[in-house]
Amino acid sequence: xxxxxxxxxxxxxxxxxxxxxxxxxxxxxxxxxxxxxxxxxxxxxxxxxxxxxxxxxxxxxxxxxxxxxxxxxxxxxxxxxxxxxxxxxxxxxxxxxxxxxxxxxxxxxxxxxxxxx
Amino acid sequence: xxxxxxxxxxxxxxxxxxxxxxxxxxxxxxxxxxxxxxxxxxxxxxxxxxxxxxxxxxxxxxxxxxxxxxxxxxxxxxxxxxxxxxxxxxxxxxxxxxxxxxxxxxxxxxxxxx
Numbered sequence: 001x002x003x004x005x006x007x008x009x010x011x012x013x014x015x016x017x018x019x020x021x022x023x024x025x026x027x028x029x030x031x032x033x034x035x036x037x038x039x040x041x042x043x044x045x046x047x048x049x050x051x052x053x054x055x056x057x058x059x060x061x062x063x064x065x066x067x068x069x070x071x072x073x074x075x076x077x078x079x080x081x082x083x084x085x086x087x088x089x090x091x092x093x094x095x096x097x098x099x100x101x102x103x104x105x106x107x108x109x110x111x112x113x114x115x116x117x
Numbered sequence: 118x119x120x121x122x123x124x125x126x127x128x129x130x131x132x133x134x135x136x137x138x139x140x141x142x143x144x145x146x147x148x149x150x151x152x153x154x155x156x157x158x159x160x161x162x163x164x165x166x167x168x169x170x171x172x173x174x175x176x177x178x179x180x181x182x183x184x185x186x187x188x189x190x191x192x193x194x195x196x197x198x199x200x201x202x203x204x205x206x207x208x209x210x211x212x213x214x215x216x217x218x219x220x221x222x223x224x225x226x227x228x229x230x231x
Contacts, residue, residue, distance in 0.1 A: 004159075006159075031216060033218075033219075035219075040223065040224075041223050041224075042121070042205050042207070042221025042222050042223050042224055043160070043205075043219070043221050044221070045218045045219065045220075048216055048218065050216065055216070056216070056218070091159055091160065093160075095216075095217075103216075103217075104147070104148045104165070104209060104217055105162060105165070106150075106162065106217070106219060107162060108152070108159040108160040108161070108162075109159050110158055110159040111158075111159045113157075
């Protein structure tokens with residue numbers, strides 16, 4: 001069990017460009033979450049996947065944001081036409097299924113820090 | 118609505134106990150969590166408590182929950198320099214379908230000095 005991994009760890013992009021981040025959850029965790037953390041704040045929930053189904057999206061997730069989990073394993077988060085306000089740390093977390101009895105445990109990856117110039 | 122409040126900063130001397138406090142608003146929260154974040158890193162799950170418990174101890178960590186006052190605390194015994202980090206309190210907000218959205222406070226920065 002190598003933990004949740006995220007790629008890239010850092011991304012610098014110019015305003016208006018598109019960016020895509022990847023998250024690999026802990027193997028056999030069927031629940032996956034994306035959060036966003038801005039400087040000096042705690043993480044804020046963005047979206048949730050159970051297997052490949054996206055079941056919940058926050059109002060923070062504007063139309064420029066899209067997330068996928070095509071085969072129920074890794075997930076991608078894409079931001080189109082980036083804005084300076086998108087600069088933040090994007091965190092992915094995963095948790096095991098209800099059958100494990102520990103579905104309430106969320107394990108976070110190291111995050112992708114996005115800087116939009 | 119959901120809201121989690123924490124004090125922003127705590128300074129302690131190495132070897133002393135640290136107590137980090139948190140208040141939350143959602144009385145239906147099922148679980149309450151403490152996470153640790155070191156500079157440039159993700160969040161490490163330290164411990165959590167089920168809402169029908171009032172205390173949980175795990176090695177140097179003690180969690181106290183006062184459900185009536187919606188108050189959660191984390192006590193770290195024998196605080197070490199390696200405990201210097203930001204500590205986040207979080208409550209779970211259960212959505213139909215059984216998953217838990219976590220609502221975080223802004224974090225308490227713990228500084229441990231010799």
